[in-house]
Amino acid sequence: MKKVIVLLFAILSFCAFSQEDFDRKVILLKSKISKTKGIEKLKLLDSLSRFISVDKVQHNFDSITQETINYAFKFKDYDIVFDRTSALIFYYANRINKPRKAVEVFNDFKNKQMNYEDNDLLARLYTNAGDAYFFSGEIKTSISIYNKAEDFALKDNDSSLYASARTYKASAYIDTGNYAKGAQLLNETASFFTRKKDTFKLLGARIELANLYSRIGFYKEAEIERNQIIKIKKYQGKRASLIPTLYNAAIDENKKGNQHKRIEYLEIAHKKINNNEAFYFKPILYYGLLSAYSQNDSLVKAKNFFHFIEENYGTLENIPYEARYRSCLADYYLGIKKFKKSKIEAEKALAIFSGSNDAEGTYQSYEKLAKANKALGDFEKAYDYSLKYRHSKDSVDNVQKARALSYYQTLYETEKRDFKIASQASEISLLGTQNELNKQRTLIGIAGLLALFSIIYLTRSRKFAVTKKGLQEQFSRNLINSQEEERLRIARELHDSVGQKLMLLSKQAKTKGENDLSDISDNTLEEIRSIARGLHPSNLERLGLTQSINALVYHMDMSTDLFFTEEIEVIDHILDKEAELHLFRIIQESLANIIKHAEARAVKIKIAKTAKDIKVMVHDNGKGFDFETKLKNKSLGLKTLLERTKIIGAILRIDSKINQGTLITLQIPTLHE
Structure with a gap:
């Protein structure tokens, strides 16, 4: 441990010294740029843009890079135009949270209508542009942009870049509600990165997959993925990066009602955190531990964390993750029976959660307020908050069920299609093998009696050929007819079973005033009807x-x-x-x-x-x-x-x-x- 501290001190000293050199070099480059023109100035601008990418905000990365792009376009140096445009889009979309600005840069780039054939640069640029549209909320557009990124990556024979674009596209499909497609893409890319031994990108795909499963209530599948993530990160020795995964696992265990495992995951995460790692996640972890101990009567442990949180975060002007901070204090005060304080903190948490449309945080706050008011003897308010808690939680559960139904429906159709293709291929192969065996037996018998039965052989051969052709035609006819019958059966099942249940869910949602859930149900119902129409053309009747x-x-x-x-x-x-x-x-x-x-x-x-x-x-x-x-x-x-x-x-x-x-x-x- 001592060696690690010494190493960190050396790195920090080096960084402090390097920052002075860095600033000097930036000033020197800017001075040279002001004194030069033409191609030489373009080269210096490009060098400056690339150099300051490690310190973007302080040295105006965006304005310098935009100037580089404009100057490169003037001299038709499209290599620089494409590379710096890609970097600028990434900067706006992924670094400073200005995705709309990134979209503007991309549209300006497209309007220039340049002919360019470097597929590697094009793939990277379109991948970053896909992120820009995704973070701007234009999810469907982002999918089409990611598709183009995949096409360029394939033309460049860059399978790793292709898989990365598909990973990002998976997130877009998940946001549109197509969870099965998202899971399929994430599983494909995870398998690819496993073969390539690209651990960093593999972990990214698996983390997305675990979060997807948790989002639709598949907690067992999420646990399997997270166990794989934990295993890989332990092998790498990356302690800090394990903490968010362990924290998310604890959340799932809490939803399942398994408090022992919830606390176990949080305590493992706590052991792996220290003063120099994962500062951004520290408050969240400590809030989670305080809530878990308070809710499970470990009040001595809860008290220690309460004092730590109050000393380190409660005194700050801007409390980190304030809604969660207020929520964990409400849990602690409930645990030590200071119900007035619990009520005050729960009300503050509710105001923040409601304002940010955090449905889970909202219904958890309702539950805390119901308990606090009941303990204070205000049974009317307690009953009111209890009703709000149940109503909000049911809404969240119903949305989760609708997501799971959509996932299973898409998965069912995909597996049904794949099964049909495999079944057809298997049956055709089996028929061919059987015919081949019959032919061999016939030939062996004829070979022994060739001289005596030559005429019979020719007759049998012709007859067999006709029979074989008839069998094949009859088989094909039966296969196609069976396929149509199966399509009709599935279409009726979707319409009569799943469709009716969705219609009932939609009506219940409308009755309860859950318009979002009603819209999801109606959209899913329309998709199922569309699938059913594709399976069997009912218009014919x-x-x-x-x-x-x-x-x-x-x-x-x-x-x-x-x-x-x-x-x-x-x-x-x-x-x-x-x-x-x-x-x-x-x-x-x-x-x-x-x-x-x-x-x-x-x-x-x-x-x-x-x-x-x-x-x-x-x-x-x-x-x-x-x-x-x-x-x-x-x-x-x-x-x-x-x-x-x-x-x-x-x-x-x-x-x-x-x-x-x-x-x-x-x-x-x-x-x-």
Whole structure:
């Protein structure tokens, strides 16, 4: 320990000496800049901007960096423009909490419309810009910016930068309520950083994941993540950085009612803190210990912490984390039965928590006030605060349940999709293996009797080929039909079960005046209905095939930038119900592929009927593709189109050329003339 103190003293002495040198160098650089022009001045400005980044506020990092950017743009030195713009955006968004200013810098950068191909710098710049939009509250925009950062990172083959952008994007998804997507991204990046042995970024992903699980009430999962974090940080010997993780674990244990483990986590954190570490977190930890001891009748220990807190924080003009300070004093005074003082402190805490929209702090203050007023004999106020406590806590619990429901719903859909794909692949592989075994047995038998049974062999071979083809076609037909039946079943489950429960939750929330919860319930209900409509086109039964296709085209026209033109004749009641469903799915899959892959600007859809058939044409002006290559690569979407075409006895033709678009034509024979 003595060696550590000596080392710290040496470092502090060095820093004090270095600060003088630092200031002198800044003055010298500014003097040189004032005396130079042109490229030489640009180089000096760039050097100064990079040099003062360690002491940004004192030496006006923002104004100097902006001057560097403007000067670099004047001389078309885009390397400096991009690098310094990225640094300035990061400074505003991540250092001095001015994200709107960072967004302005980014928009100004985009308006300059520079052609630049350094994907590494672009990835970093867009990642910082994503942070700017995220901290400004423009969450959806931040996701699209992070997506661009990922694209640039992939082009630069920088997998670490790609994973970092996805980590930040996960936080954005979590803030939009898409907890399953956020968890998926965080798990992916955690696995990546584990493989890369990037401990710092791995810990960041795991901490975010633990906080996500805690936020939606998955305390067991949060505990597993935090145990991993604690294990890694112990191995690294980083005592101070462990403290927030231990404190958050204590909060979860308190919510679960496990007071023994709550105190255990807080005491471990207390042992790891000292006078030189984690000063910013010290007050929070001490407040937490005072509350825990006071609430669990450890009043001797509580008294020691009370005196420490009062001497070190209570006398300050600006008390750190004042709401929590007042709250822990209220707990202490309740514990030692000084109820008037407890009431005063709880009221002060309530005022701060309410003003900052801290729902948990608010309902905890209501609970303290209910206890204090009851002890003072003011039963009317005690009852009033008790009702407010229950109402506020129920609201928080209901929001948490809605988040968990949304998480499970998204997770269910994702796992269901992945299971279907794996199941289809497994069944197809099994059928292929079985056919191969049958073929081998037949060949072995024929090889022994080749001379005698050559004619029988040829006959059997032909018959087997026909049978195999028939089996494969029948299997594909059954597989697709089973898929449609499963989609219909899931859609009904979502609508009849989950949808009804959400509707009930929304009504209850409205009755209680919980508008935020009601809005969350309504939005989640609408999302579930949208998922159900995607799983099974109920419009076919209600509106008929023609109107269903028109509705599909209209929806895609409204939700994309594509320009649609359509000529759709009425084709209702010409095909049977199964064929109508397959035709709708073929058109739906074709349009979806255009939106996902074609990079087209316009799409034309034409459906015409004759006495003998129905003709469908879907034409786009996108980038096109090599049909044979797609087919050889076993494209699942393309094979599904071909199988559906066979089921309805139609003829499908796909004409596509690179950079010349794609034309899909489908000719379906009608059942009657």
